[in-house]
Amino acid sequence: MIDFFQFYSPTRIVGGKPGLLGQLAPELAPFAGLRAGIVTDPVLGTMIYFRSLETSLAEAGIEVAAVYQDVPQDSDVDVVHAVRDLFAANRCDMIIAVGGGSVIDTAKAVNIVMTHGGELRDYQGAHILTETLLPLVVVPTTVGTGSEVTMVAVIADSQDKRKLTLLDHRLSPTLAVLDPQVTFSLPPKLVAATAMDALTHALEAYIDLEHSPFGDLWAVAAADMIRDNLATALQPEGFAEARTRLQWASTMAGIAFNHSMVGIVHAMAHALGAVAKIPHGVANSLMLTEGLQFNSEEVADRIADIGVRAGFVKAMVDTSATAQATIAAVAALRATACRSTGIPETLVQAGVRRDQLPLLVERACEDGSLLYNPRQATDDDILQMFERVLDG
Amino acid sequence: MIFRNSDELYDILGTFFNQLKFDEEMGKQIRNSKIIVQWEYSDPPGIVTIDASGDDPDGGFYQVILGPTDIKPEVYMTMKADIAHEFWLGKVNLLAALSRRQIVAKGPIPKALKLLPAIKPAYSRYAEFLAERGRADPSV
Numbered sequence: 274m275i276d277f278f279q280f281y282s283p284t285r286i287v288g289g290k291p292g293l294l295g296q297l298a299p300e301l302a303p304f305a306g307l308r309a310g311i312v313t314d315p316v317l318g319t320m321i322y323f324r325s326l327e328t329s330l331a332e333a334g335i336e337v338a339a340v341y342q343d344v345p346q347d348s349d350v351d352v353v354h355a356v357r358d359l360f361a362a363n364r365c366d367m368i369i370a371v372g373g374g375s376v377i378d379t380a381k382a383v384n385i386v387m388t389h390g391g392e393l394r395d396y397q398g399a400h401i402l403t404e405t406l407l408p409l410v411v412v413p414t415t416v417g418t419g420s421e422v423t424m425v426a427v428i429a430d431s432q433d434k435r436k437l438t439l440l441d442h443r444l445s446p447t448l449a450v451l452d453p454q455v456t457f458s459l460p461p462k463l464v465a466a467t468a469m470d471a472l473t474h475a476l477e478a479y480i481d482l483e484h485s486p487f488g489d490l491w492a493v494a495a496a497d498m499i500r501d502n503l504a505t506a507l508q509p510e511g512f513a514e515a516r517t518r519l520q521w522a523s524t525m526a527g528i529a530f531n532h533s534m535v536g537i538v539h540a541m542a543h544a545l546g547a548v549a550k551i552p553h554g555v556a557n558s559l560m561l562t563e564g565l566q567f568n569s570e571e572v573a574d575r576i577a578d579i580g581v582r583a584g585f586v587k588a589m590v591d592t593s594a595t596a597q598a599t600i601a602a603v604a605a606l607r608a609t610a611c612r613s614t615g616i617p618e619t620l621v622q623a624g625v626r627r628d629q630l631p632l633l634v635e636r637a638c639e640d641g642s643l644l645y646n647p648r649q650a651t652d653d654d655i656l657q658m659f660e661r662v663l664d665g
Numbered sequence: 666m667i668f669r670n671s672d673e674l675y676d677i678l679g680t681f682f683n684q685l686k687f688d689e690e691m692g693k694q695i696r697n698s699k700i701i702v703q704w705e706y707s708d709p710p711g712i713v714t715i716d717a718s719g720d721d722p723d724g725g726f727y728q729v730i731l732g733p734t735d736i737k738p739e740v741y742m743t744m745k746a747d748i749a750h751e752f753w754l755g756k757v758n759l760l761a762a763l764s765r766r767q768i769v770a771k772g773p774i775p776k777a778l779k780l781l782p783a784i785k786p787a788y789s790r791y792a793e794f795l796a797e798r799g800r801a802d803p804s805v
Binding site for chain 1: 758761763766782
């Protein structure tokens with residue numbers, strides 16, 4: 274029997290045909306008269322769709338008061354404080370994020386320090402915010418983060434190579450805009466890595482301790498959509514519909530993991546990001562099947578269940594066999610993604626050194642995601658998983 | 666309320682924590698974490714701090730401070746005293762309690778929650794402790 278669950282997804286989600294960002298004035302109208310601070314990265318700020326968004330903002334009566342376009346791959350506390358200073362100096366009273374997970378999480382963190390004061394490190398924790406946050410409009414530009422609909426932000430603290438976790442219902446963005454156009458210019462490598470990130474969100478959300486029937490629906494829909502569309506999305510042409518569906522799936526997976534959180538795969542991926550600077554999607558892709566295999570000893574039924582419901586496998590009489598077939602199907606999908614795009618299949622290929630393993634294990638073991646994992650892991654369990662993926 | 670007043674809260678929880686700090690298994694793991702955790706209770710009010718960052722003057726594995734202190738905790742949690750009582754009986758789903766704001770936690774929560782497996786034996790010990798003190802059912 275499930276002990277307790279709740280479903281709460283306050284973010285307004287809008288999507289549609291490619292080019293939606295240029296026709297967004299009606300959705301932006303509630304923010305008329307506000308001064309926007311835009312957070313993005315150096316590449317995205319130059320894209321045509323970014324200009325389209327600026328046009329919509331002007332049409333809606335929103336002034337762009339400041340733009341910060343230097344958010345790195347793994348944003349950290351110093352970046353958050355720099356953006357806060359810029360936006361405060363320009364009296365911004367709404368925030369717009371255009372980018373992947375790092376950009377969106379930076380915007381969420383900036384929202385905290387702008388409205389609550391002090392330093393970001395003061396706000397680590399769960400549901401401790403007390404003030405109303407600024408309106409936050411989010412345009413996800415990858416097919417993996419899910420952060421556009423979650424109450425979570427993860428920001429690196431480069432001082433001690435750890436990640437700060439900020440969790441509060443108030444962090445959920447006000448509006449998420451899914452314009453398929455933003456995915457069309459993504460390099461296939463990024464599509465593959467971020468789609469594997471979204472698949473990890475869906476699978477971990479489904480098998481985690483806090484899963485619920487409501488979250489399950491979103492996890493299944495997301496996993497099914499990714500399975501069905503990933504290969505086509507990686508083709509050199511004819512990918513528009515498939516990438517559009519991956520974008521939806523990413524947001525659906527975000528809704529799923531916003532409720533049941535993630536697990537051991539993310540614990541290891543966060544460590545890989547913090548210690549070895551491995552991009553988050555690549556890190557999840559590297560560790561996904563290891564995490565599923567580890568958990569199959571505890572929750573074979575759940576792995577088998579999502580495998581069948583999301584179309585990875587047909588149900589077999591034996592639950593364990595169905596779970597193993599699901600893991601094999603996920604591994605095959607991952608292999609297709611890796612081999613067609615060149616994203617790493619081993620930790621060594623990703624640039625991890627053997628001498629980094631002890632710190633990787635230490636960081637993974639203290640990651641909050643482990644709390645939601647259905648099977649308790651020891652340091653040695655995690656070391657063995659890293660070892661198996663180290664060099665194939 | 667499980668505890669009639671703050672004195673009773675400190676008497677029960679304080680004495681219990683001060684016994685636990687000599688436990689070889691749990692105490693060692695808590696000391697190895699070097700963590701400083703503070704719980705602020707309401708109904709009735711009370712503050713309990715566990716400081717595993719240094720030596721305990723009593724020779725335990727960590728120091729227990731009852732009441733306000735200048736020590737700055739790494740992890741700070743607030744909850745009703747009844748929830749704390751239920752927690753030490755092993756009856757609280759911590760993840761759900763955090764989600765429902767029955768427990769509000771500030772700081773690097775994972776560092777504290779990592780100790781959960783280590784302190785599991787404390788749940789039965791708390792029940793035994795209450796029974797020894799004639800408080801098997803403190804809600805009565």
